[in-house]
Amino acid sequence: MPPTSRLLPHVFRLLLGYLHSYLAKFSAHYCNALGVPFDRQIVQLPFGSVLKWSDGTRLEEVQAMMVARAAGFPVPKVISYDEHPDCPHTPVSILMTRLPGEELAWVEEYLTDTERHAIQDEMRFMLSIMRNWRRARKTQSVSSVTGTDIRSVHIPGTPGHRTGPWESEVAFNEYLLSFASSWSMTEKQAQKDLALAKTLHSVAHPIVFSRGDLKPQNIMVHEGRVSGFIDWKSAGWYPDYWDYTTALKFQQKGFWWYDFVMATGGSRYQVEYELQTTVVRLTCDSLPY
Known part of the structure; x- marks a missing residue:
């Protein structure tokens, strides 16, 4: 790095x-x-x-x-x-x-299969390089690139979308579930979701450098190739599943972006994605939109 x-x-x-x-x-x-x-x-x-x-x-x-x-x-x-x-x-x-090209969100429907696969390959390669970076000092904190707080629209209860840093994944998970609520569901469903969420949080994950807000509006495409990554405000150190599960939040299987994320590395985190949806359901009432 x-x-x-x-x-x-x-x-x-x-x-x-x-x-x-x-x-x-x-x-x-x-x-x-x-x-x-x-x-x-x-x-x-x-x-x-x-x-x-x-x-x-x-x-x-x-x-x-x-x-x-x-x-x-x-x-x-x-x-x-x-x-x-x-x-x-x-x-x-x-x-x-200024970077050349257009946002992937605007040009995806016009891409050929060859161009789409090339973009997926480039994305998978660049994300894998980024995720293999190592910090200068040994730490497992969840934080920004400099070790300060992170900014994320995917984390509940954060005015201004800024919160943290956390010294470990355990502390990060405890913070997420501190906003769990049964307000929008039955108490029985809430207890079931909470048990599933704790299943996800019971497993230790590597903390890797992540974009933090992977979405098609932040990927620039020019002449069928990736021409740039924009919007780095949420970048930092997160659990390894974070980029993929947050990218798929509220996405339906079969939608092009769901398939795209799966093809660029998200398929390894299908279990984490299913479990992370329970965390979203439990904490969505506290998301700072």
Whole structure:
């Protein structure tokens, strides 16, 4: 695993915040001149660059992107990043290069079988490389790439979607089940689901580096090949099944994304997927949507 880059000093990040604010205002005029919609979260700019300024953007995302790019993955190059202390809901923005292609979600139906299989092979290979990374210090904590809290829409009871870190998988599991509720089901069904969830949590899993939010909107495709991974805010260290079971949450067998995830490594975690659905049922009332 490439070393994690140190962040710019806080004062420099504050100064860059003024520059990024200007670029966002410039983009509104730039998009108007070109006749394209202005997006306040993915700010379009000239010279092949974009400014990501959304509620989930954070400094750990910058570091995850730098690590992934240093490892040779097709990831946008970080040009600069900042902090906006006066914007509590969008405190960080990242200026980065634009990747070619379209989101897999938009082009999947137009892919040939050969292209689809090639993309699946590329995804399986890149994910396997990532999952074999080792941390500089021996630890089994569930955390971000830098050991801080993680951001995930798949974890219950987390305002702002940020929580953790946890020193072990056991602590992580205990946190998940602390939100178990029978509110949306019978008490008998809740007890059955709780027993199944504890079956999943009774087995120790390797903690591996994961995307944290694997979905077709975060995979870029160009000319039938994977051209990039975008949106690294949830990346970090999770139990090895996490990327696949969360990617399949609420998916039906037979839907193309279900089959795609299974073909890229998810088939090894079918048991974990079935058991993880019980955790979702028990805690869905506390998910911070």
